[in-house]
Amino acid sequence: MAETRHGRTPLLATRGLGRDFGGLTAVREVSITLSPGELHAVIGPNGAGKSTLVNLLSGELAPSRGEILLAGQPIGDAPVWQRVHMGLGRSYQRTNIFRSLSVFENVRLAAQAVHTPGRRLLRPATRESAPADAAMAALARVSLADAAARIAGTLAHGEQRLLEIAMTLAGYAKVLLLDEPLAGMGPEEGERIAALLRDLSTEHAILLIEHDMDFVFAVADWMTVMVDGGVLADGPPDVIRANAAVQQAYLGGHA
Amino acid sequence: MDLAGIFAQLLNGVQYGLLLFLIASGLTLVFGVMGIINLAHGSLFMVGAYAAFLVGRATGSLWIALPVGLLGGIFLGALLERVLFRHFYKREHLDQVLLTFALILLFEEGRSLIVGNDFYSVPIPAALDFSVPVTGDFSYAAYRFLVIGICLALALGLFWWIERTRFGAIIRAAAEKPEMVDVLGIDARRIHLAVFAIGTALALTAGVLAAPLYSVYPNMGDGFLIISFVVVVIGGLGSVSGAFWSALLIGLVDTLGKAYVPGVAGLAIYVLMAGVLLWRPAGLFGRTT
Amino acid sequence: MAPRMPVPMLPQSRSGWLALALLVVALAGLPWLAPIYYIELGTTAMIAAMLALSLQLLVGCTGLVSLGHGAFYGLAAYTVYLATPADAGLPMWMTLPLAMGAAGVAAALVGALSLRTKGFFFLMVTLAFGQMIFFVFHDTKIGGGTDGAYLTRPLIAAFGFELQLPRRQRPIGTYYVALIQLVAMYGGLALLLRSLFGRVLDGIRVNEHRMVALGFNTYRYKLAAFVLAGMLAGVAGHMWAMHRGFVNPELVGWHRSAEALLMILLGGLGTLHGPIIGALAWVGLGEAAQLLTERKLLVEGLVILAVVLVLPQGLSGLGVLGRRVFGSPRVPSGTPAPAKAEAPPHG
Numbered sequence: 001m002a003e004t005r006h007g008r009t010p011l012l013a014t015r016g017l018g019r020d021f022g023g024l025t026a027v028r029e030v031s032i033t034l035s036p037g038e039l040h041a042v043i044g045p046n047g048a049g050k051s052t053l054v055n056l057l058s059g060e061l062a063p064s065r066g067e068i069l070l071a072g073q074p075i076g077d078a079p080v081w082q083r084v085h086m087g088l089g090r091s092y093q094r095t096n097i098f099r100s101l102s103v104f105e106n107v108r109l110a111a112q113a114v115h116t117p118g119r120r121l122l123r124p125a126t127r128e129s130a131p132a133d134a135a136m137a138a139l140a141r142v143s144l145a146d147a148a149a150r151i152a153g154t155l156a157h158g159e160q161r162l163l164e165i166a167m168t169l170a171g172y173a174k175v176l177l178l179d180e181p182l183a184g185m186g187p188e189e190g191e192r193i194a195a196l197l198r199d200l201s202t203e204h205a206i207l208l209i210e211h212d213m214d215f216v217f218a219v220a221d222w223m224t225v226m227v228d229g230g231v232l233a234d235g236p237p238d239v240i241r242a243n244a245a246v247q248q249a250y251l252g253g254h255a
Numbered sequence: 256m257d258l259a260g261i262f263a264q265l266l267n268g269v270q271y272g273l274l275l276f277l278i279a280s281g282l283t284l285v286f287g288v289m290g291i292i293n294l295a296h297g298s299l300f301m302v303g304a305y306a307a308f309l310v311g312r313a314t315g316s317l318w319i320a321l322p323v324g325l326l327g328g329i330f331l332g333a334l335l336e337r338v339l340f341r342h343f344y345k346r347e348h349l350d351q352v353l354l355t356f357a358l359i360l361l362f363e364e365g366r367s368l369i370v371g372n373d374f375y376s377v378p379i380p381a382a383l384d385f386s387v388p389v390t391g392d393f394s395y396a397a398y399r400f401l402v403i404g405i406c407l408a409l410a411l412g413l414f415w416w417i418e419r420t421r422f423g424a425i426i427r428a429a430a431e432k433p434e435m436v437d438v439l440g441i442d443a444r445r446i447h448l449a450v451f452a453i454g455t456a457l458a459l460t461a462g463v464l465a466a467p468l469y470s471v472y473p474n475m476g477d478g479f480l481i482i483s484f485v486v487v488v489i490g491g492l493g494s495v496s497g498a499f500w501s502a503l504l505i506g507l508v509d510t511l512g513k514a515y516v517p518g519v520a521g522l523a524i525y526v527l528m529a530g531v532l533l534w535r536p537a538g539l540f541g542r543t544t
Numbered sequence: 545m546a547p548r549m550p551v552p553m554l555p556q557s558r559s560g561w562l563a564l565a566l567l568v569v570a571l572a573g574l575p576w577l578a579p580i581y582y583i584e585l586g587t588t589a590m591i592a593a594m595l596a597l598s599l600q601l602l603v604g605c606t607g608l609v610s611l612g613h614g615a616f617y618g619l620a621a622y623t624v625y626l627a628t629p630a631d632a633g634l635p636m637w638m639t640l641p642l643a644m645g646a647a648g649v650a651a652a653l654v655g656a657l658s659l660r661t662k663g664f665f666f667l668m669v670t671l672a673f674g675q676m677i678f679f680v681f682h683d684t685k686i687g688g689g690t691d692g693a694y695l696t697r698p699l700i701a702a703f704g705f706e707l708q709l710p711r712r713q714r715p716i717g718t719y720y721v722a723l724i725q726l727v728a729m730y731g732g733l734a735l736l737l738r739s740l741f742g743r744v745l746d747g748i749r750v751n752e753h754r755m756v757a758l759g760f761n762t763y764r765y766k767l768a769a770f771v772l773a774g775m776l777a778g779v780a781g782h783m784w785a786m787h788r789g790f791v792n793p794e795l796v797g798w799h800r801s802a803e804a805l806l807m808i809l810l811g812g813l814g815t816l817h818g819p820i821i822g823a824l825a826w827v828g829l830g831e832a833a834q835l836l837t838e839r840k841l842l843v844e845g846l847v848i849l850a851v852v853l854v855l856p857q858g859l860s861g862l863g864v865l866g867r868r869v870f871g872s873p874r875v876p877s878g879t880p881a882p883a884k885a886e887a888p889p890h891g
Contacts, residue, residue: 485668
């Protein structure tokens with residue numbers, strides 16, 4: 001488990017972040033922080049604005065108001081691809097891999113994105129070892145190294161979710177935004193991912209969106225509960241569990 | 256200042272723009288609802304124009320050509336949709352481009368076989384071959400007023416159909432979220448058929464109306480096709496109202512340009528398109544997904 | 545251990561490369577066997593092949609379907625016309641870079657604007673810009689207007705050394721220049737596809753949305769590919785000027801662009817050599833059609849219709865179709881057709 005937040009400069013912070021779609025406010029004033037080594041879960045009912053929040057952080061949506069700071073730098077205007085180079089990595093709820101390419105190539109591309117200075121672009125891909133090594137290392141981390149030569153679309157669903165995570169690791173992200181990594185997975189696979197995330201959180205800061213409450217309470221160091229686009233509660237798991245408003249709004253029988 | 260000349264050019268611009276709207280609306284509807292790129296849309300316009308020519312030559316009267324164009328267009332559109340286009344909704348853009356390009360070649364060859372390759376003028380119906388006095392020293396061709404009138408009527412009819420009827424609501428829903436249509440239990444095939452038939456009918460009718468003004472000649476569809484594409488790009492994909500305003504804009508820019516700055520007028524609409532794309536890559540009324 | 549990485553679109557086996565080599569040998573041998581008419585036809589076919597090949601960089605490799613590519617080809621030919629004085633031909637080493645440069649600049653301008661759009665929009669915008677270039681040469685007197693103009697062909701010359709041939713043998717010289725350019729273009733593109741840059745293009749074709757999310761500024765890569773493709777189209781256009789010594793607005797018309805797309809589909813979207821086969825087949829078909837009937841366009845239209853309806857994988861799909869019809873236990877070999885690009889997730 002990570003150390004307490006106090007005394008640590010946040011790696012990722014939002015201040016009054018919000019997003020409207022016409023008349024609909026999907027995200028109100030959201031101010032949260034993510035510290036190094038922290039495993040921070042964002043939970044909430046459907047429609048609470050969690051996906052919108054992740055899209056705001058990754059850059060796929062522009063904020064209507066508020067700021068996003070990565071290591072102290074404002075990134076609200078930065079395009080998606082640039083945020084990756086600043087240390088942000090993101091996985092998708094609906095698997096968004098390169099189905100017709102090999103597992104290895106999926107991750108190698110992720111590595112190439114941040115590893116390759118422009119002048120090496122015309123060199124044969126097979127001769128460049130840096131992206132290849134980073135790719136194999138990332139695959140090993142998620143225990144997919146044996147599947148490297150297989151076509152990504154032939155992997156089982158659970159393995160594809162792991163591939164999603166491997167792609168964020170190969171890019172050397174400091175902050176990982178994981179959008180429902182457990183989507184569509186069974187309980188044993190969930191165990192596997194929990195162990196993986198605990199392992200990863202020693203080196204990365206992780207912001208996690210998830211629905212599986214058992215999972216979240218088992219792995220998270222910090223939790224934010226979102227309802228109706230705003231933050232209902234924000235704190236360590238025990239505090240959240242005991243929070244009456246959260247219980248009423250969301251948790252049901254998890255007291 | 257030649258006020259009368261300016262009025263005439265303004266009206267010409269509106270008339271040209273409205274014809275463009277008839278063609279472009281079909282194009283944008285078919286793409287918005289079915290995702291089909293139909294390069295042969297210009298050929299449908301040509302078919303309408305030649306239909307007017309042939310009907311006029313055979314019966315001596317152009318009045319019959321209008322309903323022939325409308326009804327024939329519906330029939331032809333339904334036929335094309337059922338026999339060919341239905342199978343291409345899920346195909347790649349490349350396949351659609353080539354299919355419709357082949358259709359252009361076939362339509363042109365068909366035209367060549369039936370009518371030959373000569374340039375033919377189509378006389379304005381005698382009843383309309385006069386000028387309507389508008390002000391003291393300005394009068395404008397009655398036929399052109401009629402064209403404007405019919406196009407506006409069709410445009411209004413189209414808007415009413417899309418905005419006010421249940422069928423139109425389904426069209427709008429289908430354009431925005433194709434999955435919704437199946438969920439609501441509506442037979443998507445009938446919608447596709449109807450949209451394609453109407454789009455075709457509009458293009459053919461535009462051709463019928465245009466024949467006396469532009470005459471008929473080989474490859475006449477090409478020019479109108481490309482400009483309609485520019486209309487759709489500027490107006491925004493799938494947006495019929497966008498197509499309307501953009502068509503008027505282009506009609507005016509092109510006509511006034513050709514009248515007063517002839518050398519570079521042809522470039523003006525492309526420059527306009529480039530400008531719009533720089534400012535709004537999805538078109539003026541387009542949805543940015 | 546990192547697995548072997550096959551390069552997309554290139555022959556995957558030694559026999560594949562051998563077949564290509566045999567094709568080159570056959571093309572090189574043609575002038576020894578055939579009369580002048582067919583040598584000139586061969587040059588025309590190779591020019592079409594270069595145009596189709598240049599477009600394949602966009603369509604097959606990157607997933608960008610452009611309908612304005614022919615304009616860069618025609619622009620290059622017109623550039624040769626405009627640069628050449630009335631009475632003397634210029635050496636190739638001057639005209640070729642000039643033609644490529646003009647095509648490249650035009651491609652940079654068109655690409656910078658068009659690549660801000662995608663899909664159908666991109667198709668229409670490239671069509672419109674191509675038409676803009678067509679308008680310049682069709683409606684003004686710059687290039688001789690609608691009739692076109694004759695030009696003095698560039699000389700096969702470089703830095704003082706000139707290949708001088710008697711008149712009757714000039715078509716042979718032109719043929720070999722075209723063949724060398726075609727082979728060089730294929731080789732250069734093959735190396736490009738093998739490189740890191742080529743990998744990015746492939747990734748963009750499969751899932752551009754994810755490429756952006758991985759950290760690639762895909763706009764820049766697409767623009768680079770667009771400009772390069774334009775310059776290669778310029779090589780083809782320059783060769784046309786050398787071959788026919790005549791330019792007219794049809795060269796920049798959008799029908800030329802559509803034909804280039806057709807040649808790609810005909811030969812197969814999934815390989816680099818497909819467009820070459822497609823171009824040779826298309827030119828051959830045009831010749832055959834002309835021998836049989838006056839209605840060449842009708843035959844062409846019907847063939848395109850047939851290919852699109854029956855052979856979605858082009859001529860290379862004939863093998864698959866044949867096996868399906870006649871039955872065969874053998875698994876089809878060669879590079880599989882590329883999967884359709886994956887749509888980005890919603891929400």
